[in-house]
Amino acid sequence: MSKEITYQRKVNFYETDAQGVVHHSNYLRYFEEARGFLLEHLGYPYYKMHNEGLFVVLVEASLRIKHPLRYQDYFDIDIKIYVENAYSFCFDYVVRVEDTLCAKALTKHCFLKDNALIKIPKHILKIIDDR
Amino acid sequence: MSKEITYQRKVNFYETDAQGVVHHSNYLRYFEEARGFLLEHLGYPYYKMHNEGLFVVLVEASLRIKHPLRYQDYFDIDIKIYVENAYSFCFDYVVRVEDTLCAKALTKHCFLKDNALIKIPKHILKIIDDR
Amino acid sequence: MSKEITYQRKVNFYETDAQGVVHHSNYLRYFEEARGFLLEHLGYPYYKMHNEGLFVVLVEASLRIKHPLRYQDYFDIDIKIYVENAYSFCFDYVVRVEDTLCAKALTKHCFLKDNALIKIPKHILKIIDDR
Amino acid sequence: MSKEITYQRKVNFYETDAQGVVHHSNYLRYFEEARGFLLEHLGYPYYKMHNEGLFVVLVEASLRIKHPLRYQDYFDIDIKIYVENAYSFCFDYVVRVEDTLCAKALTKHCFLKDNALIKIPKHILKIIDDR
16 A cells, blocks of 8 residues: 655746756656655654664656646645565655646665665555555 | 767766765756757757757656766766657666766657647758668 | 845755755755745735746845755745845845854845846835835 | 966756746856866865865855856856965856856855864965965
8 A cells, every 4th residue: 555645836936947847857856855745744754764874765766747847836746655675665756737737757765774775674664555 | 770979077066965976866967968968969959959949848757876976976978869759759878987887867858849749850850860 | 124024944855965964056046935935925926027027137146154054954034125226126034943043145136128127117116115 | 376277167958047047046056166176276176175074165155147147158267266364265256158257256165174163274275375
């Protein structure tokens, strides 16, 4: 079972480019905000991880832009987390301005401890995957 | 047949994050630089497109990070362009620090004219796909 | 008389750098957000300007960092707007994390219409300077 | 006596904003690149500092934009370093596109060791100020 939430945001001017739309690199930044929001909602904010010496790294990202965001758009990101295997977990994202689908994306992440890849710690597995 | 080239770059400090590595969103920015470099090399820089009223938009991107870039790394991006179909063309990217594979990526693009999707113009097709 | 307000914000991870603090360039981006927030509060959001063919450009900025912001800091920006002369107006900014002074700044702006510098339009002067 | 050099750069598309010019926050990023270039030229690149446990922090910046940079502009930054007092040193910057003055700026910096402010170390003083 995945855990999901909706993150709300407004486009800032400095996130636009000379084509008049949000520069595509900024979607990855929005997704990072949404992940922090979801993890906080699940009761496991990043600083708890850091206090336990754990680091999350992004190993994959894919993004499909259907309808570019524009300056001052208010948009929603529907974000879900799910476990892929013992080592990796994923988030998927749907970016919408009201009912207009703007983008879809997926990112994949792993845990590092002392700079080495580790299995997803059990207490975290319990939080992000409660089947 | 694809057209390819190697783009060389150094990591700037402001591109790093508090994990001490290049923030993943910046890879998309490096790729944009590499595309500009390749198109210029092929004799078709962006300003020519703009003068013809053509805009290139990114519709898809996927990225796999194997070994994150760090501050002051000198890295290479091997970039190739190829045509996917009448409407879309792609670039693929291999990011290396010497012989270490750092990342692989792919982006997909379309042409807009007067805000409408158009087929890849013939004179551009000739430049990017000379089979 | 100046108009003032407090804008609240949280530091995002992608705004940090390898020194573990917010990269100084991002303060200018935070200030832009704060300006938008204040102008909206004054009933004159940017899109109204754009609809009137007016553009605001930043001509000067100065920034003094006392105590750098860090990841996940919640901070306040106390922002004030005031008119400098017939052509230019300024914002000043105090950045705080609770009672700790983090930074002070000032930016100066002008209006452009049809790419030419113009005096501050009267209806805007009335909004930002009601002495 | 100040030490100076000229740093050359091209504007990237992702550095522009919806006004069609370089977003002002990016000037601070360009200056950081120019500082790295000058320090390398003086034989004292950042990684040497880091190896000695020294960190340089920016404490002040001021920027005046005369003529905004645009996409694909090739620009020069004339950068000078000089010592202000026992604790702080400055850089000043002139940004030009050929003979057109685009911006002027100044940044002020200090050294930290073990998170405490220290005087400019003597061996560095010798490099940046050879009166």
